[in-house]
Amino acid sequence: MLKYFQKRQSDSPGFFYAIQMDVEGHLANCFWVDARSRIAYKNFGDVVLFDPTYLTNKYKMSFVPFTGVNNHHQSILFGCSLLWDETEETFQWLLHTWQEAMFGISPRTIITDQDAAITNAVAKVFPNSAHHFCMWHIEKKIPEYLSHVFHAFDDFKNKFSKCLHCTTTPEEFEIAWIDIMKMYNLEEHIWLRKIYTIREKWIPAYVRTTFCAGMSTTQRSESMNKYFKDYLNSSTPMSVFVTQYDKVVDARYDKVREKDYKTKHSKAILKTLYPTEDEAAKIYTRKIFQKFQEELIQSQKFISEKIEVQDGIHIYKVHLFQRETPTYIVRLNLELKNATCSCHKFEFMGILCRHVLMIVIKKQIHSLPPCYLLDRWTRYATTEKANDISSAGSLAYNLKSSTIWFNNIMTHSLGLSERATRSEKHYKFTYQKLLQLSKELDELPYEDNDNVCDDQVNESNNDLNSSEQREKFSLLDPPCVATKGRPRSLRMKSGLESSQKVKRSSSLKSKRETKIRKKGKGVR
Numbered sequence: 124m125l126k127y128f129q130k131r132q133s134d135s136p137g138f139f140y141a142i143q144m145d146v147e148g149h150l151a152n153c154f155w156v157d158a159r160s161r162i163a164y165k166n167f168g169d170v171v172l173f174d175p176t177y178l179t180n181k182y183k184m185s186f187v188p189f190t191g192v193n194n195h196h197q198s199i200l201f202g203c204s205l206l207w208d209e210t211e212e213t214f215q216w217l218l219h220t221w222q223e224a225m226f227g228i229s230p231r232t233i234i235t236d237q238d239a240a241i242t243n244a245v246a247k248v249f250p251n252s253a254h255h256f257c258m259w260h261i262e263k264k265i266p267e268y269l270s271h272v273f274h275a276f277d278d279f280k281n282k283f284s285k286c287l288h289c290t291t292t293p294e295e296f297e298i299a300w301i302d303i304m305k306m307y308n309l310e311e312h313i314w315l316r317k318i319y320t321i322r323e324k325w326i327p328a329y330v331r332t333t334f335c336a337g338m339s340t341t342q343r344s345e346s347m348n349k350y351f352k353d354y355l356n357s358s359t360p361m362s363v364f365v366t367q368y369d370k371v372v373d374a375r376y377d378k379v380r381e382k383d384y385k386t387k388h389s390k391a392i393l394k395t396l397y398p399t400e401d402e403a404a405k406i407y408t409r410k411i412f413q414k415f416q417e418e419l420i421q422s423q424k425f426i427s428e429k430i431e432v433q434d435g436i437h438i439y440k441v442h443l444f445q446r447e448t449p450t451y452i453v454r455l456n457l458e459l460k461n462a463t464c465s466c467h468k469f470e471f472m473g474i475l476c477r478h479v480l481m482i483v484i485k486k487q488i489h490s491l492p493p494c495y496l497l498d499r500w501t502r503y504a505t506t507e508k509a510n511d512i513s514s515a516g517s518l519a520y521n522l523k524s525s526t527i528w529f530n531n532i533m534t535h536s537l538g539l540s541e542r543a544t545r546s547e548k549h550y551k552f553t554y555q556k557l558l559q560l561s562k563e564l565d566e567l568p569y570e571d572n573d574n575v576c577d578d579q580v581n582e583s584n585n586d587l588n589s590s591e592q593r594e595k596f597s598l599l600d601p602p603c604v605a606t607k608g609r610p611r612s613l614r615m616k617s618g619l620e621s622s623q624k625v626k627r628s629s630s631l632k633s634k635r636e637t638k639i640r641k642k643g644k645g646v647r
């Protein structure tokens with residue numbers, strides 16, 4: 124497996140990996156990510172779902188993919204990990220390592236399972252990111268904890284579900300929750316009290332004010348798990364596991380290319396006469412346009428009443444024709460052309476809701492203000508931005524360090540590689556241009572005042588590239604766990620033991636580990 128990682132890094136300089144091992148030299152935890160996923164993170168790393176799954180290999184290690192969503196609303200991977208235990212210490216190592224691989228950029232929102240070890244690790248590594256819990260994980264426990272209420276009252280399930288999903292503001296949720304607790308005598312229920320105290324991290328009425336790219340449950344992650352199951356199973360040997368993972372990544376990128384092609388070469392069918400629809404069709408990817416179009420069509424079913432004007436802000440009550448509830452409050456600033464809605468769809472998903480669209484159309488605003496067209500949902504989301512290039516370029520230029528110059532050019536080359544492999548035509552075009560560029564670079568004369576730097580790639584990396592160093596290091600497969608499955612008690616016990624081993628390993632073999640981790644840094 125280590126050989127595989129080393130080969131991948133030698134073939135693709137943007138490949139990143141990191142390994143922790145126990146005292147005997149067995150693999151304990153590892154993380155790896157390919158160059159394409161790192162580039163994708165730069166464009167779509169605003170929301171990340173981090174979900175340890177129980178799709179384990181024969182060594183009973185947890186498989187932990189990092190997933191996000193691209194401009195076609197497809198699940199994409201931002202690297203993955205195999206963990207031998209699930210302690211806070213391990214999760215901290217993993218999240219720090221992952222952040223390092225992702226150019227040090229923290230996600231805006233991180234969605235995880237409701238787990239104490241993960242929660243503490245996220246708070247320490249990503250203190251400024253919004254942290255939400257997967258609603259799916261919490262909801263699946265409801266029948267277990269509330270089976271007695273389910274059996275006693277036929278209407279409970281429906282009412283409880285409405286309270287969780289259909290309340291749009293924290294105030295509405297609080298009223299509905301208190302009513303249900305009283306109605307079914309659940310005020311002292313321990314589990315309900317517990318999930319109520321963390322309501323701001325999982326109840327839609329609270330989390331919808333944070334951008335989540337529309338990801339609120341683990342359905343997305345679950346579908347990714349199903350995808351992996353076609354390639355991986357519990358008897359997959361470790362060495363095959365990582366190569367199979369590559370096949371999953373390749374297959375995902377084929378799907379992305381399909382959607383890119385469809386967006387570029389097909390024409391959207393317009394269903395209304397509103398100019399905003401035509402405008403959106405030209406900017407959004409096909410999938411996001413469909414979502415926007417649905418909001419636009421649905422907006423025609425709503426009516427509004429102006430409540431008042433406060434400091435130039437027009438406030439409206441918006442509801443379905445002949446139905447007073449639910450009612451949404453839209454605030455529109457005509458001068459600045461901005462609007463907010465109590466449903467918070469834009470804040471949560473990044474697409475204007477039907478309620479705002481209804482008002483905007485009524486006011487004859489026929490062009491969407493740019494602030495409502497999030498770049499990450501457009502067909503241009505993966506285009507390298509001129510300001511990114513110029514800021515990074517000027518930084519690299521001013522620092523006069525050949526290592527920084529090298530890394531800057533390499534980072535842009537990775538982005539170029541991704542775009543150059545969208546089709547055979549793109550590939551051949553780029554290849555020819557690169558040959559030409561390469562020739563011109565070789566012919567470019569040095570000027571007398573050129574500052575030639577001598578701060579070459581740092582010594583430790585050079586050491587690590589030597590074959591001598593590679594030969595000195597060997598990594599054993601993780602020890603197999605004899606029992607099938609991992610009961611919680613056993614897992615926790617193993618976790619404690621392994622974390623101690625890893626800790627001891629860190630001091631005993633810190634030199635080795637440092638070397639491996641440095642080697643895994645790749646290009647930044």
Ligand SMILES: [Zn+2]
Pocket residue numbers: 451464465466467468476477478479
């Ligand atoms: Zn709305």
